[in-house]
Amino acid sequence: MRRDIFQAIADPTRRAIIALIALQSMTPNAIAENFNTTRQAVSKHLRILAECELVKQQYQGREIFYSLEINKMKEIDKWLEQYRKIWDTRFNQLDKVLSTIKKNKK
Amino acid sequence: MRRDIFQAIADPTRRAIIALIALQSMTPNAIAENFNTTRQAVSKHLRILAECELVKQQYQGREIFYSLEINKMKEIDKWLEQYRKIWDTRFNQLDKVLSTIKKNKK
DNA sequence: AATTTGCGAAACCAAAAAGTTGCACATATA
């Protein structure tokens, strides 16, 4: 089961879980209350998220609090960077064209 | 078949295709040469990418040139934004802690 | 006109994924 972060965020439930625990840590039961699936299904998603180090577990008695490993999210940002460069460039090109049009109008 | 952009970029081959056609448009055959799969498999990937408007097709005789719809990529960026805010905040908090430590050393 | 080339679509297959049910086990609580 070779998971990567892109596969992890592909599932809409997992993205919802990420959003849920982004600000405060939660237990599997508390998370599952927000979905129409069983706790076990959520547990499976959490396991996948944990496998690619997107979430962190904190044991407290018999409860486990899951929280987002925000630094891991930067990997997506890093991947996006190459494309951000492209869309910035294209925007600048458009900008150039627009300013040329403006100039010619004068 | 409900496709979204996150599902589209989940597959490594599709991410490679995206990278390939990011700078110049290419035909399915030309794209397929870069992979160990058949042209038809690539064609299927292209169809998925087209379905969620990540690629644009340009017909030229019997050839079809595919190019990246870079604006669509911004959707990922937009989704990331909420988390970027979080990691910026946490970084600033860390920064605060570090400067406090520094101060106390003096 | 006959053949080659570039392409998408459909049918099929194997593997992976997502979900469910039924455990086992530890930690609380009575």
Add this chain to the structure above:
DNA sequence: TATATGTGCAACTTTTTGGTTTCGCAAATT
């Protein structure tokens, strides 16, 4: 100690996915 609670794990089922093969069609080439 007996019971309830919170959790992960394994087995199983269904759905989805990624791939191949085969086909048909249109545009080039001969």
